[in-house]
Amino acid sequence: MNSAQKLGFSENTKLLIIHADDAGLSHSENRATIQCLEKGIVNSYSIMVPCPWFYEMAVFAKNNPQFDNGIHLTLTCEWENYKFGPVLPISEVPSLVDDNGYFYKKRDNLRNNAKIEDVEKELDAQIKKALKFGLKPTHIDSHMYSVGASSAFFQVYRNLGKKYNLPIMISKQLMEMVGLIPEENILEQDLTIEKVHYGIYKYFESGKLSEYYSQVFENLVSGLNIILIHPAFDDNEMKGITVNHPNFGSEWRQIDFDFFTSEQNKSKLRESNIELITWNDIKKQK
Amino acid sequence: MNSAQKLGFSENTKLLIIHADDAGLSHSENRATIQCLEKGIVNSYSIMVPCPWFYEMAVFAKNNPQFDNGIHLTLTCEWENYKFGPVLPISEVPSLVDDNGYFYKKRDNLRNNAKIEDVEKELDAQIKKALKFGLKPTHIDSHMYSVGASSAFFQVYRNLGKKYNLPIMISKQLMEMVGLIPEENILEQDLTIEKVHYGIYKYFESGKLSEYYSQVFENLVSGLNIILIHPAFDDNEMKGITVNHPNFGSEWRQIDFDFFTSEQNKSKLRESNIELITWNDIKKQK
Numbered sequence: 001m002n003s004a005q006k007l008g009f010s011e012n013t014k015l016l017i018i019h020a021d022d023a024g025l026s027h028s029e030n031r032a033t034i035q036c037l038e039k040g041i042v043n044s045y046s047i048m049v050p051c052p053w054f055y056e057m058a059v060f061a062k063n064n065p066q067f068d069n070g071i072h073l074t075l076t077c078e079w080e081n082y083k084f085g086p087v088l089p090i091s092e093v094p095s096l097v098d099d100n101g102y103f104y105k106k107r108d109n110l111r112n113n114a115k116i117e118d119v120e121k122e123l124d125a126q127i128k129k130a131l132k133f134g135l136k137p138t139h140i141d142s143h144m145y146s147v148g149a150s151s152a153f154f155q156v157y158r159n160l161g162k163k164y165n166l167p168i169m170i171s172k173q174l175m176e177m178v179g180l181i182p183e184e185n186i187l188e189q190d191l192t193i194e195k196v197h198y199g200i201y202k203y204f205e206s207g208k209l210s211e212y213y214s215q216v217f218e219n220l221v222s223g224l225n226i227i228l229i230h231p232a233f234d235d236n237e238m239k240g241i242t243v244n245h246p247n248f249g250s251e252w253r254q255i256d257f258d259f260f261t262s263e264q265n266k267s268k269l270r271e272s273n274i275e276l277i278t279w280n281d282i283k284k285q286k
Numbered sequence: 287m288n289s290a291q292k293l294g295f296s297e298n299t300k301l302l303i304i305h306a307d308d309a310g311l312s313h314s315e316n317r318a319t320i321q322c323l324e325k326g327i328v329n330s331y332s333i334m335v336p337c338p339w340f341y342e343m344a345v346f347a348k349n350n351p352q353f354d355n356g357i358h359l360t361l362t363c364e365w366e367n368y369k370f371g372p373v374l375p376i377s378e379v380p381s382l383v384d385d386n387g388y389f390y391k392k393r394d395n396l397r398n399n400a401k402i403e404d405v406e407k408e409l410d411a412q413i414k415k416a417l418k419f420g421l422k423p424t425h426i427d428s429h430m431y432s433v434g435a436s437s438a439f440f441q442v443y444r445n446l447g448k449k450y451n452l453p454i455m456i457s458k459q460l461m462e463m464v465g466l467i468p469e470e471n472i473l474e475q476d477l478t479i480e481k482v483h484y485g486i487y488k489y490f491e492s493g494k495l496s497e498y499y500s501q502v503f504e505n506l507v508s509g510l511n512i513i514l515i516h517p518a519f520d521d522n523e524m525k526g527i528t529v530n531h532p533n534f535g536s537e538w539r540q541i542d543f544d545f546f547t548s549e550q551n552k553s554k555l556r557e558s559n560i561e562l563i564t565w566n567d568i569k570k571q572k
C-alpha cells in the first residue's frame with residue numbers, strides 16, 4: 001500500500017501538505033508564515049520552541065487552532081550572528097552546545113558530540129514546553145532533519161511520536177540527505193512521505209526557485225507529498241539572521257512567501273487534481 | 287565637590303556621556319547603535335546579556351574595544367510579543383520569572399516577587415557570561431533602572447560594581463523615578479550623575495522629542511551629565527517588538543537614531559563647550 005491507501009484514499013490520489021518550517025525563528029518568519037496561512041496556500045507549519053520569537057507564534061497557534069501546527073524539533077542553529085540553544089539548562093545537556101552555550105551550526109558537529117540522553121532530554125523538553133504553553137500540536141518534525149543524524153537519534157524521535165501520540169515526518173529522501181540508511185530505519189508500518197519537495201540551492205542561484213515550485217505542482221507523485229518552505233521577508237531582520245548564508249537566506253524566503261501567496265498559484269492549485277491534506281487529518285487516521 | 291571636580295575637572299565643566307541603552311535587544315537596535323557609534327555622536331553603550339541578539343553585539347564589542355561598552359543588567363522584559371528571561375536556569379532563579387519563564391514586564395512585579403538572592407545570582411551570572419565571552423566592560427548600568435526597585439536590590443548592584451571593579455551608574459533622579467529614596471541609598475563617596483537626560487513620553491507624543499534633545503545640549507549642568515537614548519530603526523522587527531508600546535517604541539527609537547547621527551547635531555556639539563567623557567575615563571580615575 002502506498003501512503004494514500006494507508007490514509008484511506010485510492011492508490012492514485014496525489015495528496016499534498018504545504019508546510020512552512022521555522023515558525024518562531026524571527027518576527028519576519030512569523031509574519032510571513034501567518035500571512036501564508038491566512039491568505040496563501042500553506043496549510044501546515046511547525047514551530048521552533050527554543051527560538052526568540054517562539055512566544056509570538058505560540059500565541060498565534062493557541063488563538064488559531066484551525067491551522068495545523070507542529071513542533072519543529074531543534075538541535076542546530078545554522079546562523080552566523082543569531083544564536084539560540086537548548087530550552088533546558090546547558091548544565092543538563094552539555095553535549096548539545098558549543099563553547100558559548102549555543103547549538104552547533106552543523107549536523108556533523110551534533111552527530112560527533114551529542115550524547116543520546118541529552119538529545120532525548122532536550123527534545124522531550126521542547127515538546128513539554130509547547131504543551132505547557134497550551135499548544136495542541138498536530139505533528140512533530142525536525143529542523144534540518146537533524147533527528148536523522150544517527151539511528152539512535154532517529155529512535156528518540158520515533159519514541160517521542162509514540163509518547164505524545166503525534167505523527168512524525170518520516171522520509172526516505174530526507175534520510176538519504178542526512179546520511180541515514182532508510183532500510184535500517186523505516187519500519188513496515190510507518191507512514192512515510194512518498195516525496196518531499198524542497199528548494200535546492202542551484203535553483204535559487206540560477207533564479208529558478210519559483211519555476212521549481214511551479215513544477216512541483218505538475219510533478220506530484222501518487223501518495224503523500226509534502227512541500228517544505230520557509231516563508232519570511234527579505235527585510236533587515238532576516239538579512240541580519242541569514243547574513244553570509246544565501247542558502248535558505250532572506251531572499252530565498254521572500255521568494256517562498258511570494259510564490260505561496262500569489263493569486264495565480266492559488267488558482268492553479270484549486271484547478272489541479274491535488275488533494276490537500278493536513279497532519280491533523282493524518283493524526284486522526286492513526 | 288561636584289562630579290566634575292571628583293573627576294579632576296574644574297567645577298564648572300559640563301561633562302557629558304551620550305549613551306545608547308539596550309544593545310543586544312534586536313538586530314535593529316544593534317545596527318542603529320553601531321552606526322551611532324561609528325558615524326554619530328554616541329560615545330558609550332551597554333549590552334543586554336539575556337537578549338536574543340547579545341551574540342552579535344558582543345562580537346562587535348570584542349572587535350571594537352575603542353568604544354566604551356557596559357553591561358545593561360536586565361531583570362525585566364517590557365514587551366508584549368517578544369520575550370526573554372534569565373541567563374541562569376529558571377529553576378535557580380524562579381522568583382524572577384512569570385508562569386512562562388520570562389522576566390516580568392514591570393518593576394513592580396519584580397519588586398513584589400523577586401528574592402534578593404535570585405537577583406544577586408542572576409545579575410552576577412549576566413556579568414560572568416559577558417566576561418566569559420571575552421568582553422571587557424567599562425561600566426554597569428541597569429535596564430529600566432530596575433536595580434533601584436528596592437534598597438536591597440541596589441545594594442546588590444553596588445556590590446557587583448565593587449566585585450568587578452566597574453563604575454556603576456548612580457543617579458538621584460533615576461532613584462526618584464523608580465521610587466527609591468536617594469538619601470538612604472547614595473553614599474558620600476559615590477560618583478553620581480549630576481543630571482540624567484532622557485526623553486519623556488509627553489515630548490514624543492507631541493512630536494517634540496528632537497526638540498527636547500536639542501535643548502539638552504543647551505541645558506547641561508556643571509558636572510557629569512548623561513543622555514540615555516535607545517537608537518533603533520522603525521522597521522518591521524522593532525515594530526513587532528514594541529507593538530502597543532509607543533513609549534520607547536520603534537518610532538521613538540528612529541528619532542533617537544536620526545538625531546544622534548545628524549551632521550547638524552554633530553557640528554553643534556563640536557562647537558559647544560561640552561566636554562565628552564566616557565565610562566572608561568571614569569573607570570581609570572577610580
